[in-house]
Amino acid sequence: xxSTITPxxxxxxxxxxxxxxxxxxxxxxxxxxxxxVAFSFQTGGFQQLQQQxxxxxxxxxxxxxxTLQQWAPSVGIQSLDGLQLMQTPINQYxxxxxxxxxxxxxxxxxxxKGTTLMQVPQNLCFCSTKLGKELGGxxxxxxxxxxxxxxxxxxxxxxxxxxxxxxxxxxxxSNYQPWLNSLPRRFYNGVAMTQDCFxxxxxxxxxxxxKERDTFTSFASVLRNGYLELSQETMNDDAxxxxxxxxxxxxxxxxxxxNGQIEKKIAPFVDMINHSASPNAAIQYDxxxxxxxxxxxxxxxxxxxxxxxxxxxxxxxxxAQFGFLVDDAPSIFCKAVHLQPQITALGLEHGRLLFDxxxxxxxxxxxxxxxYSLLLENNEVENAQAFHTACATxxxxxxxxxxxxxxxxxxxxLKQFVDGTINEIDMLSNKASSYDAYTHPRVPMILAHNDLVxxxxxxxxxxxxxxx
Numbered sequence: 207x208x209s210t211i212t213p214x215x216x217x218x219x220x221x222x223x224x225x226x227x228x229x230x231x232x233x234x235x236x237x238x239x240x241x242x243v244a245f246s247f248q249t250g251g252f253q254q255l256q257q258q259x260x261x262x263x264x265x266x267x268x269x270x271x272x273t274l275q276q277w278a279p280s281v282g283i284q285s286l287d288g289l290q291l292m293q294t295p296i297n298q299y300x301x302x303x304x305x306x307x308x309x310x311x312x313x314x315x316x317x318x319k320g321t322t323l324m325q326v327p328q329n330l331c332f333c334s335t336k337l338g339k340e341l342g343g344x345x346x347x348x349x350x351x352x353x354x355x356x357x358x359x360x361x362x363x364x365x366x367x368x369x370x371x372x373x374x375x376x377x378x379x380s381n382y383q384p385w386l387n388s389l390p391r392r393f394y395n396g397v398a399m400t401q402d403c404f405x406x407x408x409x410x411x412x413x414x415x416x417k418e419r420d421t422f423t424s425f426a427s428v429l430r431n432g433y434l435e436l437s438q439e440t441m442n443d444d445a446x447x448x449x450x451x452x453x454x455x456x457x458x459x460x461x462x463x464x465n466g467q468i469e470k471k472i473a474p475f476v477d478m479i480n481h482s483a484s485p486n487a488a489i490q491y492d493x494x495x496x497x498x499x500x501x502x503x504x505x506x507x508x509x510x511x512x513x514x515x516x517x518x519x520x521x522x523x524x525x526a527q528f529g530f531l532v533d534d535a536p537s538i539f540c541k542a543v544h545l546q547p548q549i550t551a552l553g554l555e556h557g558r559l560l561f562d563x564x565x566x567x568x569x570x571x572x573x574x575x576x577x578y579s580l581l582l583e584n585n586e587v588e589n590a591q592a593f594h595t596a597c598a599t600x601x602x603x604x605x606x607x608x609x610x611x612x613x614x615x616x617x618x619x620l621k622q623f624v625d626g627t628i629n630e631i632d633m634l635s636n637k638a639s640s641y642d643a644y645t646h647p648r649v650p651m652i653l654a655h656n657d658l659v660x661x662x663x664x665x666x667x668x669x670x671x672x673x674x
Contacts, residue, residue, distance in 0.1 A: 258378035263449045265392040269305045270384070271478075277384035278475045284325045288313030289511070291478060298654040300480070300530040302647075303392060309479045309511040317505040323487060324476055328495030332472040334363030335463060336495075337370050345369065347433040355424040363470035365425055367454035368447075369434060375450065376440055385474040393452045394651040395529030397422045403648050406638035408631060408659060410543045414526035422451045456528050461491050473497035479511055483518030483534045487511050520557045522655075531654055537562050538662055540572050541627060548579045552597055563658075566665025568620070576623070577609060577616045614674065621670045624663050631660045 261267070275291050294306040311317060338345065349362060374380045392398070396415030404412045426447050429436075440446060457477040458470040476489060476497055486503045499511070516524050520539045521532035537560040542549070549559065552575060560569040574597055581590035589608070596604035609616065635656045643649050 259375050260377055260380040260383045261375060261387045263375065263391060263446050265445075267391045269307075269390060270387045271307045273384045274388035274475065274478075281330060281381070282327050283330065283475050285475075286311070286313070286317075286321070286323045288507075289323060294480075297533075298650060299533040302394065302650055305390065306480075307478060311505055311507065311509050311511060314507055316507070317501055319501055319503055321501045321505070322498055323501060323511060324497075324499040326473040326476055326497040328497075330474055331491075331495060331497055332367055332370050332458075333495055334366045334470045335467070337366040341366065341369060341373070341434070344433045344435060348428055348431055351431050351433075352424070352428045355421075355428075357421075360468065361421060361425075363468060364454050364458065365428070367458055367470055367472060368425060368451045369429070369436075371450040371453050372436055372440055372447070375446070376437060382474065388478070389453055389457075391449065392647065393449075393456070393529050394648045395452065395456070396526040397448060397452055397455065398529065399648055400646070402641065402646060403652060406634050406641075406649070406652050406656075408541055408627070408634065408656070410539060410541045411522050411525060411655060411659075413543065414523055418455070418526050422448060425451055459489050459491075464493065471495075471497070479513050481515040481518075481524070481528070481530075481532065482512035483514070483521075483532055483536060485512045485514045487513050489513055517557050519560060525655055529648075529651065531651070531658060535563055537569075538659065540568075541659065542572070542575065542623065545575055545579050548575060548582065552578060552594065561662050561666050563662050564665075566662065566667075566669045568666060568669070572620070573609060573616060574605065576620050577612055580612065580615055580619055617670060617673055621667070624667050624670060628660060628663050628667065631656050631663070635660075 271291050271293070278285065288311055290310055290312050291307045292310045293304075294301045294308045296302065296304040300306065311323075317323075345366070349365065352362065352365060355361075371386075374382050374386060380386065396418030399415055399419060404416055407415060426444070429447060430441050454470075454472070457472045459473070461469045461471055463469045471491060473489070476499055479487065479489070479499065486501060486505050486509065487499050488502050489497065489499055491497050499513075505511070515528060518524070518532050518535050519537045521535040522539060524530070524532055539556045540559045540561050542559065549556075554571055554575060558569065558571045559575060560572070561567070562569075574593075578590060578593055578597070581593060593605070593608050595601070596608070635653055638646075638649050638652050638656070641649050
């Protein structure tokens with residue numbers, strides 16, 4: 207039985223061919239089971255353990271997108287007629303291995319804003335709150351150990367999703383096998399990077415990527431306390447634990463529950479929708495926990511369905527978390543991480559300290575930051591305080607008076623920073639280019655990131671040079 211959504215109403219239809227294909231696909235995907243083999247000291251030889259995993263999680267394993275699309279309607283996931291998963295062309299920003307897919311509307315009529323594209327019943331969704339009860343008391347003991355790490359409360363829902371993925375993979379006959387087998391095996395984000403990778407990134411990207419890696423390391427350490435009912439083979443498998451963490455990290459949505467607590471959820475099949483700085487759809491959850499995808503703009507035929515994964519005006523956090531570049535980002539953070547104390551003092555956020563990717567225009571907040579830093583650096587305490595007050599009270603006339611008086615100095619400081627950053631990126635990219643891409647598969651994505659930063663800074667450089 208195949209469930210579909212028609213514009214404005216839900217309906218069901220029978221598709222015996224699709225059902226037969228689904229069965230064939232499920233049988234084919236079951237061949238990917240991985241038998242765990244261990245050495246027995248009692249027999250002096252190798253024996254096959256009872257433990258079997260429902261999928262192969264090695265980086266070289268192929269994703270099975272086809273079976274996922276057949277599985278979804280068979281478990282109650284409803285989707286609009288004409289909504290299909292299609293292979294995404296290889297590109298340097300989002301799809302290095304050619305295995306990614308995109309959700310495309312192939313129907314013949316325009317979809318109006320507010321159209322429901324997909325629905326996933328709550329019983330299929332992973333929910334961090336429900337997992338607290340499902341995984342039992344041993345989970346609570348493990349989570350108590352997690353409290354020793356920074357930002358534990360915020361990360362706790364993510365930990366539960368990771369554990370859920372591991373428990374499903376351990377099962378030889380998981381109901382989620384077709385979905386699990388459709389997921390990426392190789393990631394390019396901070397969690398998957400090595401020390402060599404970190405050393406090829408500019409400071410801001412390196413810091414965010416290291417932070418993601420450190421969080422995973424703390425999760426893996428807590429997981430191995432032994433409280434959870436996971437096999438020793440799983441506990442000892444670094445690659446499997448990292449993969450499960452990356453699935454949780456890159457496939458979830460953050461939701462505010464009815465009692466005001468943060469929940470993290472994964473809706474299988476919906477998680478295949480890609481990101482854009484200009485999305486045309488949104489993922490929503492109702493009070494029962496059912497997930498649906500709704501268009502936020504009119505959608506023309508043969509359009510990819512896109513949602514937002516985060517703040518696209520500052521794409522580096524998305525790069526560190528998800529391992530791809532936002533190729534349509536309008537701007538990037540100015541990368542002035544050395545001025546973080548001044549950023550904090552002025553109450554600014556990275557998402558406001560921007561360079562325009564297309565034009566190289568510098569946001570007014572960046573000029574404020576560099577002027578304030580100059581005043582502090584030159585011990586002009588009274589002027590620094592007065593300028594700080596003007597920024598806090600949004601006294602634009604006072605701010606402009608200071609900018610007019612110190613413009614030449616602020617311009618010179620900003621030019622030195624931009625010139626230095628370009629030179630630094632050249633050195634970092636040269637180092638990355640010296641690595642073998644086979645042993646360092648994240649290098650192409652790192653180089654693409656560095657190229658994006660460099661090209662933007664070069665446009666800024668050109669604008670600043672024209673100013674004086």
